Amino acid sequence: MSISHIEHIGIAVKSLENSIPFYEKVLGLKCYNIEEVRDQKVRTAFFMVGQTKIELLESTDPEGPIGKFIEKKGEGIHHIAFAVKGIEDQLKRMEEQGIMLIDKAPRKGAEGLDIAFLHPKSTLGVLTELCEDKNK
Amino acid sequence: MSISHIEHIGIAVKSLENSIPFYEKVLGLKCYNIEEVRDQKVRTAFFMVGQTKIELLESTDPEGPIGKFIEKKGEGIHHIAFAVKGIEDQLKRMEEQGIMLIDKAPRKGAEGLDIAFLHPKSTLGVLTELCEDKNK
Numbered sequence: 001m002s003i004s005h006i007e008h009i010g011i012a013v014k015s016l017e018n019s020i021p022f023y024e025k026v027l028g029l030k031c032y033n034i035e036e037v038r039d040q041k042v043r044t045a046f047f048m049v050g051q052t053k054i055e056l057l058e059s060t061d062p063e064g065p066i067g068k069f070i071e072k073k074g075e076g077i078h079h080i081a082f083a084v085k086g087i088e089d090q091l092k093r094m095e096e097q098g099i100m101l102i103d104k105a106p107r108k109g110a111e112g113l114d115i116a117f118l119h120p121k122s123t124l125g126v127l128t129e130l131c132e133d134k135n136k
Numbered sequence: 137m138s139i140s141h142i143e144h145i146g147i148a149v150k151s152l153e154n155s156i157p158f159y160e161k162v163l164g165l166k167c168y169n170i171e172e173v174r175d176q177k178v179r180t181a182f183f184m185v186g187q188t189k190i191e192l193l194e195s196t197d198p199e200g201p202i203g204k205f206i207e208k209k210g211e212g213i214h215h216i217a218f219a220v221k222g223i224e225d226q227l228k229r230m231e232e233q234g235i236m237l238i239d240k241a242p243r244k245g246a247e248g249l250d251i252a253f254l255h256p257k258s259t260l261g262v263l264t265e266l267c268e269d270k271n272k
């Protein structure tokens with residue numbers, strides 16, 4: 001396995017507009033991009049902290065994954081994403097190790113990355129994402 | 137504010153022994169230290185991922201914060217810790233900005249860091265820790 005760093009931490013929020021001021025004014029981070037990911041029914045706001053992005057996730061649909069998460073658990077940390085090389089091979093190896101995959105093959109996520117989620121039942125309750133930037 | 141990076145991500149687990157194999161054998165990380173923090177009623181296992189540590193937290197007391205967290209929410213991500221400079225001044229400024237502090241002054245955490253928690257009611261549901269390594 002070749003995880004180089006934590007690519008991002010996804011945080012579910014009710015409203016980007018109400019949340020960005022905390023990250024900017026209290027924590028002193030800078031929102032450098034806001035993007036809609038229709039496939040995942042979210043709008044995301046990005047902040048860089050060292051090597052890692054904070055990705056705030058606002059639901060655009062109550063039936064989407066973030067809408068359901070907030071309804072069930074409230075606002076809070078939603079997932080961790082690890083930067084890997086060779087995402088297809090990693091998914092195959094993990095499946096052979098008995099890990100339940102949400103995505104058996106990578107799909108396109110925010111910022112053009114190839115992403116895939118592992119099921120939290122196989123990852124000690126932590127929704128875990130692998131991602132690879134094939135342009136790097 | 138001067139957050140340099142995410143110092144660690146704290147993850148509540150029922151058992152270090154049952155959890156370390158996932159991080160080592162599936163994710164390919166290396167557990168480099170196990171430490172008991174009596175003050176917080178936890179045993180912690182550390183893994184380095186780029187700049188950031190994964191800190192697995194096993195409760196040593198059902199009445200401690202991790203024991204209560206797992207009882208209420210199950211295993212999962214517990215908190216994010218940001219590395220800062222001048223932690224006392226940062227806490228003072230945040231309190232003046234209306235942020236609820238769990239620790240009004242820093243205390244000693246794992247690995248000898250000065251740490252303080254902000255209340256998740258003020259941080260959009262994310263239990264947020266500041267930490268400073270004064271030996272650096």
